[in-house]
Amino acid sequence: MLTKFKDFISQQDLFDPHDRILLAVSGGLDSMVMLNLFQEAQYDVGVAHCNFQLRGSESDEDERFVKRFCDHAGIFFFSRGFETKNYAEETGLSIQMAARELRYGWFSDVMEKEKYHWLATAHHLNDNLETILFRWTQGAGLDQLTGIPIKKEKVVRPLLFATRAEILTYATSKKIQWREDSSNASDDYQRNFMRHQIIPKLKEINPSLEETFVHSLEKVKGAYELMQRGLEQLKDSLTRTEDQQFLIDKNLLMLLQNPKFVCYEWLRPFGFEWDRCQQLVDSLQGQSGKQFFSATHQAVIDREFIIVSLRQELLNEILIEEGQDKAALGPWVLTIKSSKGNTIQSKEHQGSFDHSKIKFPMLWRKWRNGDVFFPLGLGHRKKVSDFLIDEKLPMTEKNVVTILESAGEIVWVVGHRVDDRFKVTPKTKSVLDVQVTHI
Numbered sequence: 001m002l003t004k005f006k007d008f009i010s011q012q013d014l015f016d017p018h019d020r021i022l023l024a025v026s027g028g029l030d031s032m033v034m035l036n037l038f039q040e041a042q043y044d045v046g047v048a049h050c051n052f053q054l055r056g057s058e059s060d061e062d063e064r065f066v067k068r069f070c071d072h073a074g075i076f077f078f079s080r081g082f083e084t085k086n087y088a089e090e091t092g093l094s095i096q097m098a099a100r101e102l103r104y105g106w107f108s109d110v111m112e113k114e115k116y117h118w119l120a121t122a123h124h125l126n127d128n129l130e131t132i133l134f135r136w137t138q139g140a141g142l143d144q145l146t147g148i149p150i151k152k153e154k155v156v157r158p159l160l161f162a163t164r165a166e167i168l169t170y171a172t173s174k175k176i177q178w179r180e181d182s183s184n185a186s187d188d189y190q191r192n193f194m195r196h197q198i199i200p201k202l203k204e205i206n207p208s209l210e211e212t213f214v215h216s217l218e219k220v221k222g223a224y225e226l227m228q229r230g231l232e233q234l235k236d237s238l239t240r241t242e243d244q245q246f247l248i249d250k251n252l253l254m255l256l257q258n259p260k261f262v263c264y265e266w267l268r269p270f271g272f273e274w275d276r277c278q279q280l281v282d283s284l285q286g287q288s289g290k291q292f293f294s295a296t297h298q299a300v301i302d303r304e305f306i307i308v309s310l311r312q313e314l315l316n317e318i319l320i321e322e323g324q325d326k327a328a329l330g331p332w333v334l335t336i337k338s339s340k341g342n343t344i345q346s347k348e349h350q351g352s353f354d355h356s357k358i359k360f361p362m363l364w365r366k367w368r369n370g371d372v373f374f375p376l377g378l379g380h381r382k383k384v385s386d387f388l389i390d391e392k393l394p395m396t397e398k399n400v401v402t403i404l405e406s407a408g409e410i411v412w413v414v415g416h417r418v419d420d421r422f423k424v425t426p427k428t429k430s431v432l433d434v435q436v437t438h439i
Contacts, residue, residue, distance in 0.1 A: 046076035317365030373410035
């Protein structure tokens with residue numbers, strides 16, 4: 001296992017021997033095996049542990065377990081507790097997505113502060129299999145079926161070569177201790193259902209499922225690479241850019257056997273979803289002038305071209321007075337409601353605030369360079385520009401992000417993150433709920 005581990009790192013060029021690696025360690029089987037392998041390979045590592053406070057004393061004991069191990073081994077240990085349920089309610093995210101957002105934001109901060117070059121997570125081959133099957137059931141595109149990236153930006157996954165069975169065998173042979181997460185035994189989570197119910201049935205059909213999966217994944221990755229190259233060549237023939245507009249020759253597009261897929265691949269960077277691209281292509285034989293919109297762009301069917309450009313709405317800043325229940329800015333509408341108590345309505349694209357902390361009128365405007373706020377759950381100030389980079393928003397979306405201000409302080413990066421200073425707490429007596437929708 002150690003030899004395979006070293007070979008995988010070398011073959012995939014994950015990092016240099018003298019780089020400092022921050023390991024995400026939960027205390028479970030996978031992460032404790034990863035920690036052992038890094039120790040055996042004598043890399044310079046530190047350990048970061050997240051306590052999501054979702055399993056009461058179990059979560060606290062996980063943290064103590066990992067800390068004791070690191071103290072005994074002389075490894076730098078960093079930990080952080082999160083109010084994950086509150087954050088999920090505030091942001092309208094699922095518990096899993098909220099935990100993901102919190103941990104990766106914190107990991108990034110630790111890496112920057114402590115000068116680590118890479119973050120290593122313990123995702124393994126079976127995680128990859130489950131992820132791809134799950135994405136497939138949700139109608140993912142080919143790009144989503146290439147699996148968990150082995151290396152992306154500053155995150156590396158040095159166990160993606162190993163199956164769960166191999167990891168367990170290694171842990172047993174090395175007498176590695178780990179903590180069992182009781183939630184992994186439940187089918188409450190969709191991923192656990194896939195792991196405990198679907199994959200065992202598939203292995204009845206093909207006992208060598210993991211091995212077959214590896215070969216199939218290589219084929220999918222190869223096909224995706226060839227597809228991307230082919231699309232770029234096709235793009236040179238069928239499209240052009242002029243005056244900040246992207247033009248697609250609609251007559252040449254319709255000569256293709258799969259014009260909807262090609263259109264989707266080219267318009268995806270402009271925020272157009274699959275359904276909208278289907279409608280657009282179905283309308284190409286009709287009267288010209290029809291328009292289709294994404295959050296940031298508009299596509300107009302002209303006589304010869306599909307013309308894609310930024311939406312023309314002007315994002316003028318507006319004031320929102322107390323008692324006002326609606327406000328419009330460009331293609332967005334804010335719906336504002338106040339309610340007694342401290343119960344949060346968990347809805348998509350909604351921010352909930354302690355009403356007593358809000359000073360009116362509020363200002364709704366486009367974000368600017370130099371804007372700073374205190375992102376919920378982060379614990380310190382951050383530039384909005386850095387936050388948007390961390391969120392990995394495409395440039396087209398980043399350019400039209402707006403913020404809500406109260407007395408000069410940012411209350412909400414609209415649709416993305418509440419400011420910690422205005423959050424709802426147990427002491428809150430009245431909640432101000434603000435939801436953003438697209439026209």
